[in-house]
Amino acid sequence: MEEKIPLIGEQFPEMKVATTHGDRNLPGDYKGKWLILFSHPGDFTPVCTTEFIAFQKRYPEFRKLNTELLGLSVDQVHSHIKWMDWIRDNMGVEIEFPIIADTGAVSRRLGFIHGDASKTVRAVFFVDPKGTVRAILYYPAELGRNFDEILRMIRAFQVADENKVAMPADWPNNDIFGDDVIVPPASTVEMAKQRLADKSITCKDWWMCHKKL
Numbered sequence: 679m680e681e682k683i684p685l686i687g688e689q690f691p692e693m694k695v696a697t698t699h700g701d702r703n704l705p706g707d708y709k710g711k712w713l714i715l716f717s718h719p720g721d722f723t724p725v726c727t728t729e730f731i732a733f734q735k736r737y738p739e740f741r742k743l744n745t746e747l748l749g750l751s752v753d754q755v756h757s758h759i760k761w762m763d764w765i766r767d768n769m770g771v772e773i774e775f776p777i778i779a780d781t782g783a784v785s786r787r788l789g790f791i792h793g794d795a796s797k798t799v800r801a802v803f804f805v806d807p808k809g810t811v812r813a814i815l816y817y818p819a820e821l822g823r824n825f826d827e828i829l830r831m832i833r834a835f836q837v838a839d840e841n842k843v844a845m846p847a848d849w850p851n852n853d854i855f856g857d858d859v860i861v862p863p864a865s866t867v868e869m870a871k872q873r874l875a876d877k878s879i880t881c882k883d884w885w886m887c888h889k890k891l
C-alpha cells in the first residue's frame with residue numbers, strides 16, 4: 679500500500695536521495711537546521727531558471743537563518759549539472775545548493791506529482807531542525823514562487839518558536855498591529871483574566887491580544 683504524504687506537524691519520512699553534491703539522508707543530514715526542500719517541473723525551463731537564480735541570490739540570507747536549500751526534479755544528475763553550467767555561463771550565477779535527481783519515487787512519496795501529470799508541481803516543504811514538516815506550499819508550473827514570502831515564513835517560524843507566539847497577516851507589516859506578534863488565546867478562565875490585567879500586552883478582548891517583542 680502506498681504511504682500517505684507527510685503533512686504539517688508530522689515527521690519528515692527518512693529517505694536516502696541522490697543529489698548533485700552526492701547522497702543525502704533526509705531528514706537526518708539536516709538535523710539542527712531548517713530545510714527548504716523544493717521541487718521544480720524540469721531542468722532547462724525558463725520559469726524554473728528564474729527560480730534557481732532567485733534562490734541562489736537569497737542563499738546567504740537563508741544561511742544566516744540557519745536554513746539550507748535542496749532542489750528536486752525528476753531529471754538525472756547529468757541534466758542538473760548541465761543546466762547549472764548553462765545558468766553559470768549564460769546568467770552569471772553559480773548555483774551552490776544541491777539538487778535531488780529523482781526517479782519519481784521521492785516525488786510520489788512527498789506528493790510532488792499532482793493528478794496524472796508526469797512532472798512535479800512547484801512544491802516547497804519547510805522542515806524544522808527536529809525534522810518536523812512545518813509548512814507546505816504548492817504552486818503550478820506557470821507561476822514562479824515568491825522568495826520574499828519563503829524567507830518571511832522562515833523568519834516568522836523562528837520568532838514564533840522562540841517566543842511561543844503567533845504571527846498576524848503580513849507580519850511584520852500587519853496593517854493593524856504593525857510588527858506586534860499575537861499572544862496565543864487563553865485556554866483557561868484564569869488565564870483570560872490575567873491577560874486583561876497584563877500591562878505588557880494589548881488586548882482587544884481576552885482572546886485577541888498582541889505585544890511588542
Ligand code: BEZ
Pocket residue numbers: 719720723724725726727819820
Ligand atoms: C518553466 O519553468 O518555464 C515551465 C516549466 C513547466 C511548464 C511550464 C513552464
